[in-house]
Amino acid sequence: MPTLVMKFGGTSVATLDRIRRAAKRVGREVANGYDVIVIVSAMSGKTNELVGWVEETSPLFDAREYDAVVSSGEQVTAGLMALTLQEMDVPARSWAGWQVPLKTNSAHASARIEEIPTDNINAKFGEGMKVAVVAGFQGISPEGRITTLGRGGSDTTAVAFAAAFGAERCDIYTDVDGVYTTDPRITSKARKLDKIAFEEMLELASLGAKVLQTRSVELAMRYGVRLRVLSSFEDNDDNAGTLVCAEEEIMESNVVAGVAFSRDEAKMTLLSVADRPGIAAAIFGPLADASVNVDMIVQNISEDGRTDMTFSLPVNQIARAEQAMAAAQASGEINFSELVTDSDVAKISVVGIGMRSHAGVASQMFEALRDEGINIKVITTSEIKISVLIDRKYMELAVQALHDTFGLEKSA
Amino acid sequence: MPTLVMKFGGTSVATLDRIRRAAKRVGREVANGYDVIVIVSAMSGKTNELVGWVEETSPLFDAREYDAVVSSGEQVTAGLMALTLQEMDVPARSWAGWQVPLKTNSAHASARIEEIPTDNINAKFGEGMKVAVVAGFQGISPEGRITTLGRGGSDTTAVAFAAAFGAERCDIYTDVDGVYTTDPRITSKARKLDKIAFEEMLELASLGAKVLQTRSVELAMRYGVRLRVLSSFEDNDDNAGTLVCAEEEIMESNVVAGVAFSRDEAKMTLLSVADRPGIAAAIFGPLADASVNVDMIVQNISEDGRTDMTFSLPVNQIARAEQAMAAAQASGEINFSELVTDSDVAKISVVGIGMRSHAGVASQMFEALRDEGINIKVITTSEIKISVLIDRKYMELAVQALHDTFGLEKSA
Numbered sequence A, B: 001m002p003t004l005v006m007k008f009g010g011t012s013v014a015t016l017d018r019i020r021r022a023a024k025r026v027g028r029e030v031a032n033g034y035d036v037i038v039i040v041s042a043m044s045g046k047t048n049e050l051v052g053w054v055e056e057t058s059p060l061f062d063a064r065e066y067d068a069v070v071s072s073g074e075q076v077t078a079g080l081m082a083l084t085l086q087e088m089d090v091p092a093r094s095w096a097g098w099q100v101p102l103k104t105n106s107a108h109a110s111a112r113i114e115e116i117p118t119d120n121i122n123a124k125f126g127e128g129m130k131v132a133v134v135a136g137f138q139g140i141s142p143e144g145r146i147t148t149l150g151r152g153g154s155d156t157t158a159v160a161f162a163a164a165f166g167a168e169r170c171d172i173y174t175d176v177d178g179v180y181t182t183d184p185r186i187t188s189k190a191r192k193l194d195k196i197a198f199e200e201m202l203e204l205a206s207l208g209a210k211v212l213q214t215r216s217v218e219l220a221m222r223y224g225v226r227l228r229v230l231s232s233f234e235d236n237d238d239n240a241g242t243l244v245c246a247e248e249e250i251m252e253s254n255v256v257a258g259v260a261f262s263r264d265e266a267k268m269t270l271l272s273v274a275d276r277p278g279i280a281a282a283i284f285g286p287l288a289d290a291s292v293n294v295d296m297i298v299q300n301i302s303e304d305g306r307t308d309m310t311f312s313l314p315v316n317q318i319a320r321a322e323q324a325m326a327a328a329q330a331s332g333e334i335n336f337s338e339l340v341t342d343s344d345v346a347k348i349s350v351v352g353i354g355m356r357s358h359a360g361v362a363s364q365m366f367e368a369l370r371d372e373g374i375n376i377k378v379i380t381t382s383e384i385k386i387s388v389l390i391d392r393k394y395m396e397l398a399v400q401a402l403h404d405t406f407g408l409e410k411s412a
Helices: A016-031 A046-057 A063-070 A072-087 A119-126 A153-164 A198-206 A214-223 A279-289 A315-330 A361-371 A392-405 B016-031 B046-057 B063-070 B072-087 B119-126 B153-164 B198-206 B214-223 B279-289 B315-330 B361-371 B392-405
Strands: A003-008 A035-040 A092-095 A113-115 A131-135 A138-140 A146-148 A169-174 A195-197 A227-231 A242-245 A258-274 A297-299 A306-314 A338-351 A378-382 A385-391 B003-008 B035-040 B092-095 B113-115 B131-135 B138-140 B146-148 B169-174 B195-197 B227-231 B242-245 B258-274 B297-299 B306-314 B338-351 B378-382 B385-391
Touching: A003 A016, A003 A153, A016 A035, A016 A072, A016 B046, A035 A072, A035 A153, A046 A063, A046 A072, A046 B016, A046 B072, A063 A072, A063 A146, A063 B072, A063 B092, A072 A092, A072 A131, A072 B046, A072 B063, A072 B072, A092 A119, A092 B063, A113 A153, A119 A131, A153 A169, A153 A214, A195 A198, A198 A214, A198 A242, A198 A258, A198 A338, A214 A227, A258 A279, A258 A315, A258 A392, A279 A297, A279 A306, A279 A315, A297 A378, A306 A315, A315 A338, A338 A392, A361 A385, A361 A392, A385 A392, B003 B016, B003 B153, B016 B035, B016 B072, B035 B072, B035 B153, B046 B063, B046 B072, B063 B072, B063 B146, B072 B092, B072 B131, B092 B119, B113 B153, B119 B131, B153 B169, B153 B214, B195 B198, B198 B214, B198 B242, B198 B258, B198 B338, B214 B227, B258 B279, B258 B315, B258 B392, B279 B297, B279 B306, B279 B315, B297 B378, B306 B315, B315 B338, B338 B392, B361 B385, B361 B392, B385 B392
Parallel strands: A003 A035, A003 A169, A035 A131, A092 A131, A169 A227, A195 A242, B003 B035, B003 B169, B035 B131, B092 B131, B169 B227, B195 B242
Antiparallel strands: A138 A146, A227 A242, A258 A306, A258 A338, A297 A306, A338 A385, A378 A385, B138 B146, B227 B242, B258 B306, B258 B338, B297 B306, B338 B385, B378 B385
């Protein structure tokens, strides 16, 4: 039997009624001939309640006890989903992470998956079980204690199961119906993509398209797991949602797949830094130590042994960054004349694997922004992405202009 | 180190604040030099919520999934209790039933404990852990699935741990401050007992004193586990609560320890039953098959080969019992002239191990009831108990009269 993994997030299993609707989708795939592995999150709100109790009890909690408490939410949903399927005469049973066992390392609250043995669940499939309902987000440490996988853990669980069982596909049911060329709240021309390459999805995920956690997409790419993102609140036909897959599977595509943006960016410039070997390390080491997430970095041409160093960072980390730079200046690690902060910038990125074979995307982007009178403050590029920092007030305008320029309202 | 088991019921861990108060008691026992095993129930209301979800999802539920869902409540409390103790600098960790592992049979939702290996927990005590917090009410089946122990499961878990670890005592913290000579709502003369023998407690528990489940008392008696029942809502000194122990430990006691009662009783009489060998089986077999809990049974003297058979049963099982009797009559299994039901009776019992060595308790009881003009409908006796059925309207009067007669307001 071909195997399918189906993952339902918290909003998709928030009530008994929604669990029933999810179970019906599972039942349909069983009728289509699949052995199904269902990965469930906790009913929405439950994990937050449990985390709240832990944090109120012990602000600097023992992560092993945190995991014991917080993992219980998924266990409940898994049991209820199995019961719902049984009521529909679909042979099903639930598995807590430790029962599979999904083996992780001992990094409690953010454990990494090490192994998913398939024998227990496959034995049950062999006995006629059609659906294994697995509590997402959790596993067991070498010490025999419950671990949780941290942010995006249920998506990651789903992808890991799909890889371990060689599933035909991993369907992620969520509260949006797919991945869009850009945020539909910015332009009504935003179009749902039928397919997107892993690499593109990775760039979009890390740029703020909240559909899939970066970690699960990375895992899917590494193991070639075809991921489908689709809504659990709509009736889906076979081509519903967005398929995240290897680029070989995408016959034709636009040069640019999507326009991503990030609103809460800041730009910081160290003026007239003494330019010497190791100066970058001397600046960005202290920033990393202060947990500042530096993104784009630009170094100007050096004149008279001094240079300007510009970088972007999240707006809410400005104070930490300024403190770290002042301390480094005071200790003599670095030497600059002035630190200039611009807290009113946004980042706009165009992403597309087609950029590898198409020249001129960058100049097309810069011209479109120029035509709107938008000044570019910082530019960085990668093989499949061009990002710019601009004044935040132009963000929506820039997204719309780029969406038009690259013809994203139409598919290839 | 001597070991102490402390069990906290649902109301004693209903909120984070109450968990903190319970943890303080645990901390005091650690300071007294004990290694402590804490058994916790789910926060009150949680188990009902989970059971409600299961029953709404699947009225005839798979008990294995029921157990997976319902056991999660205790897991949460165990983690929170361990975190609370750690915050108080008491080295503690939590254990789910399957982690101990508390091994049970496969009778899901009402499993029986088969074995509690002590090595895992003792190893941690050896490493300096002072408190093992164990999720009550649950274990693991030979098939590796979570089981729950059914009604009174957390008390039973506590007693079983006390037996397995050779604990000095098993303290059951609950919402009453001990076992009383009778229900204080019936007479203000009711007195808390300092000690009570296992056998007496068993009779009182099964007669409706809701403090301890029969099952846990039976287990305590079998393994000689000294049980202390006390309130988690009051400050307790060393002699707080009621100690349930072997009768050898009770130096002096009243002949009668307490007066129990059960309000919702009914009496049923089959008139003029053909008296032949096997007639009792022919009557009580069908009643058992219909899940009627027959308690007292009285057979009158046989005349002309016919007799009257009287028995008591819970009031809400009358319809089932009448149906079963009618069916047995129709099939020719039994033959009676009439079935008379009295649904307005109560059962009063006096219980005391002193009755073994003191004659005349029965006649003293009957005289006290006669003096109040109370007619006795049925009498049964055991070695340490005398029970009577009377009109329900005299129940309170009878309890008060007997409490006075046997001088229960004063200790021996």
